[in-house]
Amino acid sequence: MRTGRGESEAVGHGLPVQEAGADRDAVLTQLVVDHYDRLVRLARLVCRDGADAADAVQVGLEQAWKHRASIREPGAARAWLDRVVVREAVRIARSRRSWFARIRHLETEVDPVEPADPRGEPSPDRVVLRAAFRTLTPDQRAVLALHLHLGYTIAETAAIVGAPVETVRSRVRMARERMRQELTGVPR
Amino acid sequence: MSRDQHDRAAMSDERLDITLREFLDWQAEDLGGAPDRTGMLARVTVRPARRPGITTTAWRMAILALIAVALMAALLAVLARPPQDPVAPFGRGRITFGFTAPGASAQVLSVAFDGSDPRTLWPEEATWPVVSPDGTRVMLAHAAGQGRETTTIVSADGERSWPIPLPADLAVNLVPGAWSPEGDRVALDGWSETDPTLNGVWLANADGTGLTRLTHAAPGTEDLPVAWSPDGTRLLVVALASGSDTGPLEVVPLDGGERIRVTREDQVVWFSSFGPPASWAPDSASVAYVGIGRANGMVGAPFVARLDGSAPLRVGDHAAYDTGARYSPDGQWITYDRPVDASGRHQLFLVRPDGTDGRQLTTEATAGMGLCCATWSPDGGSLVFQGGPDATATLFTMALDATVATPLREEVGAYAQPAWR
Numbered sequence: 265m266r267t268g269r270g271e272s273e274a275v276g277h278g279l280p281v282q283e284a285g286a287d288r289d290a291v292l293t294q295l296v297v298d299h300y301d302r303l304v305r306l307a308r309l310v311c312r313d314g315a316d317a318a319d320a321v322q323v324g325l326e327q328a329w330k331h332r333a334s335i336r337e338p339g340a341a342r343a344w345l346d347r348v349v350v351r352e353a354v355r356i357a358r359s360r361r362s363w364f365a366r367i368r369h370l371e372t373e374v375d376p377v378e379p380a381d382p383r384g385e386p387s388p389d390r391v392v393l394r395a396a397f398r399t400l401t402p403d404q405r406a407v408l409a410l411h412l413h414l415g416y417t418i419a420e421t422a423a424i425v426g427a428p429v430e431t432v433r434s435r436v437r438m439a440r441e442r443m444r445q446e447l448t449g450v451p452r
Numbered sequence: 453m454s455r456d457q458h459d460r461a462a463m464s465d466e467r468l469d470i471t472l473r474e475f476l477d478w479q480a481e482d483l484g485g486a487p488d489r490t491g492m493l494a495r496v497t498v499r500p501a502r503r504p505g506i507t508t509t510a511w512r513m514a515i516l517a518l519i520a521v522a523l524m525a526a527l528l529a530v531l532a533r534p535p536q537d538p539v540a541p542f543g544r545g546r547i548t549f550g551f552t553a554p555g556a557s558a559q560v561l562s563v564a565f566d567g568s569d570p571r572t573l574w575p576e577e578a579t580w581p582v583v584s585p586d587g588t589r590v591m592l593a594h595a596a597g598q599g600r601e602t603t604t605i606v607s608a609d610g611e612r613s614w615p616i617p618l619p620a621d622l623a624v625n626l627v628p629g630a631w632s633p634e635g636d637r638v639a640l641d642g643w644s645e646t647d648p649t650l651n652g653v654w655l656a657n658a659d660g661t662g663l664t665r666l667t668h669a670a671p672g673t674e675d676l677p678v679a680w681s682p683d684g685t686r687l688l689v690v691a692l693a694s695g696s697d698t699g700p701l702e703v704v705p706l707d708g709g710e711r712i713r714v715t716r717e718d719q720v721v722w723f724s725s726f727g728p729p730a731s732w733a734p735d736s737a738s739v740a741y742v743g744i745g746r747a748n749g750m751v752g753a754p755f756v757a758r759l760d761g762s763a764p765l766r767v768g769d770h771a772a773y774d775t776g777a778r779y780s781p782d783g784q785w786i787t788y789d790r791p792v793d794a795s796g797r798h799q800l801f802l803v804r805p806d807g808t809d810g811r812q813l814t815t816e817a818t819a820g821m822g823l824c825c826a827t828w829s830p831d832g833g834s835l836v837f838q839g840g841p842d843a844t845a846t847l848f849t850m851a852l853d854a855t856v857a858t859p860l861r862e863e864v865g866a867y868a869q870p871a872w873r
Contacts, residue, residue: 305480
C-alpha cells in the first residue's frame with residue numbers, strides 16, 4: 265500500500281485507549297495528528313470541497329473516539345478510519361444535490377474562472393483532468409482516491425466502501441476510461 | 453486525430469495510473485484549506501431524497517419505538533384538545549413532503565394547509581412522496597428488504613396502503629414517478645444496479661396490481677417519469693445518465709409511439725430532491741422546464757416548449773441552479789426560482805407562459821432568507837416553498853398577493869418534494 269503524504273509514524277497501529285485523567289486530551293490530539301492530514305486529503309478528493317471534507321473527517325474522528333476501545337488490531341485503525349471518512353464523504357457529496365448545499369457551494373460550482381492556484385499555473389493536462397474528475401460520481405471519485413491515491417488494492421477498496429469487488433472494479437474502470445478519454449480525446 | 457492525440461490514446465493503463473496518481477496527489481491539495489469546524493458537530497446533515505439507504509434492524513426498532521412514543525403523545529394531545537371542526541384542516545388541502553431531521557431517517561409527512569394535524573404516512577424510513585391529483589393518496593419509496601426499494605401507495609390520512617410488489621424474478625427497484633390524471637395508474641422509475649437492462653418506466657394500477665413495463669431505457673441511462681400529461685396520453689421522462697443527476701427531458705407516448713425530445717440538444721434538466729424539473733400545461737399542449745446548458749455548469753433558465761416542433765421559448769433569465777418551472781393550476785403562470793445576487797440566495801419568480809409579465813414574487817423581506825422550489829396550492833392562489841438561511845430550512849406558505857410568508861413548519865431539516873393538494 266502506498267503511504268499518503270504527511271502521514272506520521274504512528275499510522276498503522278490500533279487506536280490509543282489509555283485516556284485516564286489529563287491524558288485524554290493528549291490521546292485525542294495524537295489521534296488527530298496521526299490521521300487528520302491523510303483523511304482530509306481523502307475526503308477532499310471525494311467531496312471536492314474543503315469544508316465538506318473537514319466535516320467528513322470530523323465524523324470519522326468522532327466515531328474513532330467513540331469506538332477506540334474496539335479497534336486495537338495493529339493496522340486496523342487506518343483502514344477503519346478511511347472507511348468511515350470515505351463513506352461519510354460520499355454521503356455528503358451526494359447530498360450536495362440539496363438546496364442547502366447548492367447555496368453553500370454556489371460560487372465554487374458556477375464561478376467561470378478557476379481560483380488562482382498558489383502553487384503556480386497547473387499544466388494543461390491537469391486542467392483537463394480536473395474538469396474530468398469533477399464529472400465523476402462521488403462513488404467513482406471514492407474508489408479512485410482509495411485505489412490510486414492511497415494505494416489500497418481493489419479488494420481492500422471494496423471492503424472500505426462496502427461494495428462487491430466487481431462493482432468497485434467496474435467503477436475504477438469507468439472512472440479511468442473517463443479520465444483517459446478526457447486526457448487523450450479518444451476513448452479506448 | 454493528431455499525432456500527439458494518437459500517442460496519448462495509446463497510453464497504457466500503467467502510464468495512465470501514474471498520471472492519475474500524480475494528479476490525485478496534486479488535486480487533494482487543491483481544494484482549499486479545511487476551516488476550523490469547531491462547534492459544527494450539530495451541523496444539519498442531509499440525505500439524497502431518492503433511494504433511501506436500508507436501516508439496520510436496531511435502528512428500525514429504535515425508530516419504531518420513537519414513533520410509538522410519539523403516537524402515544526399525539527393521541528393524548530388529541531384527546532386533551534377541545535373538539536374541532538374535522539373538515540377545516542382539509543378544507544384548503546393538505547401539504548405532503550419528505551423530511552429528514554438532523555441525524556434522523558427520512559420520513560414522509562402530511563400536514564393541513566395551516567401546519568396543523570401532522571401525520572407520518574409511513575412508519576419506517578421513506579422518501580420521494582408523489583401525491584395523487586385528487587390529493588387522496590400518496591406514493592412513496594421505502595426499503596423492501598434484501599437491499600431493494602419499492603413503492604407503496606398510502607391514503608392521505610396514513611390509514612390505508614397498497615404496496616406495489618417487486619417482481620420476484622427480476623432485480624428491479626421501483627421508485628415513485630407520476631400519477632395518471634384520473635388517479636387510477638402510476639408510472640414508476642424502474643432501475644437496477646445488477647441488471648441495467650431493467651431500467652425504464654414501469655406502470656401499475658393504483659391498487660398495486662397490473663405491473664407492466666412501458667420503456668426500456670437506453671444503455672447507460674434511466675427513465676425517470678416526472679409528470680403525466682393532463683390528457684392522459686403522454687409522460688414527461690428524464691433520460692437520466694446513470695450515476696448522474698442530469699439528462700434530457702423527453703415526452704413518451706403511452707401508446708408506444710416515438711419519444712420526442714423536449715429540451716434543446718445543448719440542454720439537460722436537473723433531477724433533484726427539489727421536485728420535478730418540469731410540468732405540463734393544463735391543456736397538455738406545452739411543457740415548462742428549467743433547462744441547463746450541457747457545457748455551462750449548473751447555469752440554466754426556465755423555458756416553455758410547445759411540443760409542435762418550434763424551439764423552446766426562454767421565459768426567464770439565466771442563473772445558477774434554477775428550479776421550478778411549474779405551471780399554475782389554471783395555466784396562466786409559471787413559478788420558478790433563481791439567485792438574485794452574489795450571495796446565491798434564491799427568490800421566487802412568476803412569469804406568463806409566453807414570457808411576459810415576469811416579476812420577482814419574493815424578496816429577502818418575505819421570510820428573511822433564501823427561498824426556493826415552490827409548488828402551487830390547489831386553487832392557484834398560494835404557494836408552498838422551502839426557505840433557509842444556510843444549513844437549515846423549513847417550509848413556508850404564502851398567498852400570491854401577500855408580502856410576508858407564513859411558516860408552515862418550525863422543525864428545520866432537509867425537506868423534499870412538497871406538494872399541496
